[in-house]
Each structure stands twice: as C-alpha cells, then as structure tokens.
Amino acid sequence: xxxxxxxxxxxxxxxxxxxxxxxxxxxxxxxxxxxxxxxxxxxxxxxxxxxxxxxxxxxxxxxxxxxxxxxxxxxxxxxxxxxxxxxxxxxxxxxxxxxxxxxxxxxxxxxxxxxxxxxxxxxxxxxxxxxxxxxxxxxxxxxxxxxxxxxxxxxxxxxxxxxxxxxxxxxxxxxxxxxxxxxxxxxxxxxxxxxxxxxxxxxxxxxxxxxxxxxxxxxxxxxxxxxxxxxxxxxxxxxxxxxxxxxxxxxxxxxxxxxxxxxxxxxxxxxxxxxxxxxxxxxxxxxxxxxxxxxxxxxxxxxxxxxxxxxxxxxxxxxxxxxxxxxxxxxxxxxxxxxxxxxxxxxxxxxxxxxxxxxxxxxxxxxxxxxxxxxxxxxxxxxxxxxxxxxxxxxxxxxxxxxxxxxxxxxxxxxxxxxxxxxxxxxxxxxxxxxxxxxxxxxxxxxxxxxxxxxxxxxxxxxxxxxxxxxxxxxxxxxxxxxxxxxxxxxxxxxxxxxxxxxxxxxxxxxxxxxxxxxxxxxxxxxx
Numbered sequence: 001x002x003x004x005x006x007x008x009x010x011x012x013x014x015x016x017x018x019x020x021x022x023x024x025x026x027x028x029x030x031x032x033x034x035x036x037x038x039x040x041x042x043x044x045x046x047x048x049x050x051x052x053x054x055x056x057x058x059x060x061x062x063x064x065x066x067x068x069x070x071x072x073x074x075x076x077x078x079x080x081x082x083x084x085x086x087x088x089x090x091x092x093x094x095x096x097x098x099x100x101x102x103x104x105x106x107x108x109x110x111x112x113x114x115x116x117x118x119x120x121x122x123x124x125x126x127x128x129x130x131x132x133x134x135x136x137x138x139x140x141x142x143x144x145x146x147x148x149x150x151x152x153x154x155x156x157x158x159x160x161x162x163x164x165x166x167x168x169x170x171x172x173x174x175x176x177x178x179x180x181x182x183x184x185x186x187x188x189x190x191x192x193x194x195x196x197x198x199x200x201x202x203x204x205x206x207x208x209x210x211x212x213x214x215x216x217x218x219x220x221x222x223x224x225x226x227x228x229x230x231x232x233x234x235x236x237x238x239x240x241x242x243x244x245x246x247x248x249x250x251x252x253x254x255x256x257x258x259x260x261x262x263x264x265x266x267x268x269x270x271x272x273x274x275x276x277x278x279x280x281x282x283x284x285x286x287x288x289x290x291x292x293x294x295x296x297x298x299x300x301x302x303x304x305x306x307x308x309x310x311x312x313x314x315x316x317x318x319x320x321x322x323x324x325x326x327x328x329x330x331x332x333x334x335x336x337x338x339x340x341x342x343x344x345x346x347x348x349x350x351x352x353x354x355x356x357x358x359x360x361x362x363x364x365x366x367x368x369x370x371x372x373x374x375x376x377x378x379x380x381x382x383x384x385x386x387x388x389x390x391x392x393x394x395x396x397x398x399x400x401x402x403x404x405x406x407x408x409x410x411x412x413x414x415x416x417x418x419x420x421x422x423x424x425x426x427x428x429x430x431x432x433x434x435x436x437x438x439x440x441x442x443x444x445x446x447x448x449x450x451x452x453x454x455x456x457x458x459x460x461x462x463x464x465x466x467x468x469x470x471x472x473x474x475x476x477x478x479x480x481x482x483x484x485x486x487x488x489x490x491x492x493x494x495x496x497x498x499x500x501x502x503x504x505x506x507x508x509x510x511x512x513x514x515x516x517x518x519x520x521x522x523x524x525x526x527x528x
Contacts, residue, residue, distance in 0.1 A: 029527055030232035033254040034520070035245050038378050039201055039238045041408025043193075044182040046118050049163035049444060049454065050411055051433070055520050058223065059206050059234065060101075061167035061187035064092060064111065064143075065159025066224035069517055071435065073155035074224040076215065077106070077168060077188070087150030092143040097213035100170050101192045108137035113174035115143075115158070115166060120178035122164040123454075124157045124442045127471055149472070153441060161223045161519055162436040163444075188212070190229040190523050204236040206522075214523075222518035230514075230526035240378045240406075249274060249507060255527075256508040258520055261380045262320035268507045276505045279517045282334055282434025283327075286315055286499035287445060288389050291426050292458040294419050296371065296398070301364035303494035307347055309357035309396055312500035318384040319502055327501040332446065332487040334434035335501055338476070339483035347491035348498065358397050371398045372420045374428040376407035385429035385499065393427070414455040428455075433519070434501065439479075440467045440486060445496040458495040 036055065042048040045057030066076040075081060079095040098106035112135055119125030129135075134146040145154065158166050169187055176182050185193035191206035198204055208229045218225040237254055239245040242261045248254040250271060260268055260276075268276050288310070290297040297303050312328035320326060329349055333339040371393060375386030383404075390402040401420075405413070410428060418424040437443050446467065447453040448460035466486045473479040508515060514524040 032231040032234045032256070032522060032525065034234065034236050034522070035239050035248075035254055035257045036236050036520075037259045038240075038376075038407045040204060040236075041411055042181060043185055045163070045165050045167045046121050046178065047164075047181045048411060050407075051163065051431075051519070054161075054163045054165055056193075056204065056236075057165050057167050057187075058189065058519070058521055059191040060185050060189045060193050061165070061169060062098075062189045062227075063159055063166055063168065063223065065155045066222070067159050067161045067435075067518075068219075068221040068224040071438070073159040074218060076159065076224065077111075081155065087152060088147045090145040090147070090151075090154055092145075094141045094143070095215070098188055099211040099213075100188045101186050101209055101211075102170070103211070104170065105140075106168065106188050107140045107171075108143045109140075110171045110174065111143050111168050112137045113171040114168045117174045117176065117178050118164060118166045122157075122160075122166070123444045123447045124153075124160060125164070125166065126452075127441070127468075128154060128157045131471075151471075153471070156441065159223070160442050162433055162442055190214070190227045191234055202238050204238075206234040206236075208232050220514070220516060220524040222516060223521065227521075227523035229523050231522070234522050242380070249509070252509060255512055256506070256515075256520075258506055259379075259381070259504050260507050262322065262325070265320075265322070265505060268505075273510050274507055275510045275512075276507045278503050278505050279515065280433060280435075280504070280519070281517065282337075282438075283501045283503045284431040284433055285330060285334060285437055285501055286319075286385055286429065286431055288385075288427060288429050288497040288499055289445065289454075289456040290494065290496065291424070291456055292495075293417055293451075294424055294426065295369045296366050297426060299364055299366075300493055302361055302366055304492070305357045305360035305364060306393070306396065307491065307494050307497050308350075308360070309352055309354055309392060310348070310497055310499065311352050312348065312498070314392075315385055315388050315499040316502060318388045319381045325503045325505075330498050330501045332437070332490050332498060333439070333443075333483060334437045337434070337438040339439050339480060341480070341484045341487060343484035344488035344491040354395055361396055361398075366397070368399050370420055371400050371427065372425045373400055373402045374410050374413060374425050375402060375404045376410045377404050378406045381502070381504075382407065382429060382431070389427060389429050417451065417457065429499070431502070440470045440483065446486065446490065448493070448495050456496065458493070460489070460493045460495060463489050463493065463495070 036052050040052045040056050045053050062077050064077050065073040079093045081092045119129035131147050131151045136144050173182050190212045192209045194205040214226040214228050245257050249257050316326035373390040376382045394400045416424050444454045448458040448463040450459040451457050470482045511528045513528050
C-alpha cells in the first residue's frame, strides 16, 4: 500500500521528478542508457533461458542466421547456405571480416563448437543435433552438416531469437561443458562487454566493437539485416523502483525503459518527450510451471485439478486493467500462430469450480505436503502472477510456502531438483515471448524428456513422440494436426499451465529513432 501511495504522489507532483537521483558515470550523446526488465544474473546466453540474458547476449554475440519481422531466417554471420543430397547436407559459408572481441578471426571450428554446446542445452538444438550424423569444419570458412534425414528447419534452429540463442563464441569458450556457465564474455557482436565496470544490481556497460563489420546488404528488422551500432557505449541501469526509472526517463537521464509498470503507462503516454509502443506484436505468454519430480505435482490428477481452477483473466487483470493489453483463452501455442487451435480448450475456458477442484485434489491423494511457490519481487508483472498463483493454490487447500526473492535468485533456485526439504521448489511463474510458442520446435515448456527438460522436468513420452513426428510431418496440414494432438495431451498431462497473453509497451525518449520490433536490440538505434 505504501508503494502505491508514493507512486500516486510521484505522479501528482513535479517535485518528485526534479528530486530523482542524478545519474553520474558516462553521459553524452554517444551513450545509450537503458533500463532492462531486471539485472542479468547469468551472463551465458546458452546456459539459461532468461530474457535479460538473451538481450545481453545479442549485444555481445552474433548468430549465424537472424530472424526478420516475418519470422523468416536470413543469413547473418553467413555469406550464404546451400543444401544438397535431398536436403541431407547443408553447407554454410562464413562471410568475410568476422572477428572476436579479442582480435582473433571467427573460424568455422569456433562455430561448430558453439553449435554443439548450444545444441546440448536448447530444445530446438537437441532435435537438430539428433538429426545430425556429422557436424564439421572442412576449412576455416565452411560449416557442414551431414544429416540422417532432411531438416528444412535448420536455419530456424540456428537463428531463433528466443532463448537459448545459438551464440557463436571462440572454440576455447565453447568447449566449456554445457552444464557449466561461461563467464568470460568474448563474442563477435557489435558491442564488447566491459567486465571491469559491472556493478551487480546497478550497472552493466558495453563498448562499441570497432572491429565489427555489419552485413553489407539487407534491411535491419528484428535480429536480421545490418547491425550498425551508432552509439559508442550502451549502459544498462538496474532500477527496481519504477518511480526512480520514471523520474529518470522524464528528466532525460535514461533513454529507454524496457518494461514500465502497467499503472504508469497513462502518465508515460502523456509525458512530453517520451514515446511508448509495443515492439513485440506476439506478446508474452504467462505460464505456471509445476515441478513434476516431487510431490504433490508429480501426480497428474492433481495437476489437472489445478488447471481446472485457473482463470486466465485473474492472472491478466492482476498485471493491468487495460483490456487492450491482454488476451485470455490462450492455449499451448501463441494465438494467431499457424499451430494454434481450439483442440481441448475447454480445459482452460470451461466455467471454473473451485470446490470441485478442491475435491478432486483430495480424491487424488494430496496429503498436505508443503508447496513452495517461488516469486520474484523485482519484476512487477512476474510478482503479480506469483501472487495470484500462490493465492489460488491456498484456496485449493494446498499448504503453500510462498518464498519471494529477486529474479536472479529465483533463476538459480529453480535449477534445483531436490525435494523442498532440501531447498527445492514446486511452482514458479514466468513469461515466454509469443515467438517461443509458435511451434513445437522452440517451445521449451512442451519438452517432456525428464531431467533433460527445462526446470519442472516433465516425463511424457507420448508428447515427445508427437514432437518428433511433427518435425518429420510430410505437410503443413499434418503439422497442424499433430499440434492439435499435442495440445489435447498437454491439457491432460499438464507440463505447465498457460495463463494468458500480455502485450508490453516499451517507453523511450522521443529523440531516439530506429528502435526495431522484436526483443530489445541496440543496433540501428540513434539519437535524432
């Protein structure tokens, strides 16, 4: 309550903006100052699926392909790509001028090592490597895939803009175990990470890499096209307090606030010198992830009972009262995507009956086990999801232990597979970009291969088989039919619970031009 009152007071007076902390450090027209969603707890964009790490990754690392606004893959680090032998051989050729930040040239063997490490972690990459007989570097410029069968989605895998991105790094770093984090940030992207300036919880800084050679052709669009870095320096300022961020944006002390809180949007839209717009038209899909390894959600009947009680509108309204910024009735695939359907949707759209759900939970054998719900206080929308989820579980009769931390701590905690008595967990809530849920290929929460899956670790062999069949489907119609079956099965086995689709306007100073759609990228942006 105190925070809400102080915000209203802030919005009602100009004094608060005047008294907002003045930001020192680097200033001037050649510095872009950005407030991310939260701090970057893990620097390695292959090791984690968190979006701040992915966005950091695109500053430092480049990718072989980039994705344009039509969700098509375009060569990025590549001069070109050709297929032979009925699609079972792919030959990728690196373009000239590629260098790592340590001054060494980017070689094909660096890319091969990077692909192998990424493919061991990423859901899409795992399928690509499983279809690969041999991945080699015949010479310094050539990457060759010899496949067991045709794999037309190879560019989509290597260029996916969602976590985990296929970040190309030097072979010596890419040889790090996929289960260990890379902490030395040496990429070939448009900006260098300034490790010596990092202040956890306060600042992340990047310097333009003068050795970066953008593509000579194409149009900047999402992560595709020439990556021209107009700013000498990019600074990420970590500001958990939204009133501080808003005051800094108003005073011109920051240039770009990635995800303003929903209740501040009306004031931002009327603020002189500030622009707001939605840059990701696919939105973010909210999710509740249940841990399948430990009681009580190792029991599918209990998972189904929770699903039957979830009203997506409750989770959406907790984040914003602007009905234009959310949708309910969201299934397993992003609304509007080719794989989205009405299959099994009664599981999420039928009338909710809490008493019936409570009875089903008891009948399924719930014995009062402690249910640890993880929440992150430093991301308002995530906290809102967790608050509603924890409250719902309490209403359903669960013995809820709601544990709040920051997002970085939650990310590390959710990797623990131990029982709750040993520091484990049962439930956490998160978001996925709609592009991550277009198809089964990159949909991490649909993977159901046990301890190799994303935290939550479901084991659902039939779902895995359907996913394999989807990759080999002979036509788009066959893929749609399989996606329908996957959605029906997912609502039966409940690897996770979709909670609705939310659209997030971003806010930046109106003198910035060239802000691209998609995830936040820092090339093409300049000051007018």
